[in-house]
Each structure stands twice: as structure tokens, then as C-alpha cells.
Amino acid sequence: MIEERGRVLSVEEGAVWVETVRSSTCGNCAAKAGCGQALLARVGSGARRGFIRALTDRSWQIGDEVFIGIPEDAVVRGALWVYLTPLLGLFAAALLAQALEAAEPMVILAAVSGLIAGFAVVRWHGQQAQRDTRLMPQVLRSAGQMMPFVQEGRLNG
Template structure:
């Protein structure tokens, strides 16, 4: 599981909305000292708040700190779908247009058409999967906010 901490901002039946702080991974990079993006990360310029709907069977209230998680295989499949399929479609349509001996402008337009077609297919697939409980983040645990013990 890939985990992220956040704070509950809304409660629904069977789910909660969690506010997370999105930031870059530049703070852990070896070239952090000489990089402008690393400096922006230190200043908080790259940090933004995001809201995520996560499935939950715990009794939580607004303001509770939680840890949410997403399965690694879902993240890998989603990355391949979003990044690889449009790129492959771009090249496939361009190569097909080249094999048909079309003019260069038509080869370019064919590649862009394949890219757009794959983009629409990814969007359609994403909308179908949006309501699938197996592809949504889940609340793994609530974090203690006060002192523990008797």
C-alpha cells in the first residue's frame, strides 16, 4: 500500500473526504541544494492541499487525522494507462499513416488523432472505474491525537 496522511474534512456514509498536503519529492533528492524546484519545495510554494474521497468503515469525525492508502498495483496500472497508452497510440497511428505513404502533415495529424483517441478512451475508462470500490483509496487507520494511556 502507498500511504498518505491527512485530515478528515467531511464524513459520508461509508466514506470520508480527506484533505492531504501535496508536495514534490524534491526534498529527498541528492541534487536538492542546487535545484530551483527543491528551493520552491522548502519555501512551500509547491505544496497544495488536495481533497480525496476514501472508503471508510471507522467511526470518524471532522478533524480526525487519518492514514489513507492506495494499492501499488492500482497506481502502476493507472500510470501505464494515462502515460503509456496515449503515447503508444500516437506512434501507432503515425506509423500506420507512414506505411500508407501519406504526406508528412497527414502523418503528424494521424499521430495527434491517435493521441486524442487514446485520451478519450482513458477518460471513458476512468469514469467507468470511478465507482468501483476496488479502485478507490481506503482509510487504513486513524491516528491518535491526544496522549495515550490510562
């Protein structure tokens, strides 16, 4: 479970809006010299605060400090969809055009078309995944408590 600490900003039925302070781990990473994220962190680009809607079945008050979390496998699967699907579309379309002995400009056009089709598939999949509560952030526990409210993939009160 990937966890982040935050403060409750707003409460709604079955969920809360949480403000998190983004912290950079660039000081601990071995690849910081060649990383774009480290460069952006050094120049101060991007918002330092994030606002996240997290599911909960417990009542919280505005200002409560909480830990929110999302399963690691959801992040990994999401990254695979976002990065691999467009690339697979690009290569599949280019290889198909090449197998059909198309001219080089047509192979390039097919590759671009496959890339765009891959992005469209990612968009469609993302819209379908928005309804899956297993992929949504959840409030795990109060920042003052040591035991999480999430056990065996279910929220407990």
C-alpha cells in the same frame, strides 16, 4: 500501500472527506536539480493541502487524525494508462499512415489524430475506473493506532 496522514473534515455514509498536508520529498531525491516538481515546490506554486474522499466502514468524527491509503499497483496502472495509451495511439496512427505511403503532412495529421484518440481512450477508461472501489482511497487506521484496519485487501472494523 501508499499512505498519507490527514484530518477528517466531513463524514458521510461509507466514506469521509480527509484533508491532507502535501509534503515534498524533493530534499531526498537525486533528480531534484532537473525536476519540475522540485522547482514548483521551491517557488511555492500549487496548493499545499489536498481534500480526498476515502472509503471506510468505521464511524469517524470530524477532526480525527487518520491514515488513508491506496494500493501501489493502482497508481502504477493509472500512470501507465495516462502516459502510454496516448503515445501508443500516436505511434500506431503515424506508422499506419506511413505504411499506407501517405505524404508527410498526412502522417503528421494521423499521429495527432492517434494522440487525441489515445486521450479519449484514457478518459473513457478513467470514467469506467471511477466505479471500482479497489482503486479508491481507503481509511487504513487512526493516526494514534499502530495496526491498520486494512488486511488482505478488505476493510475491517
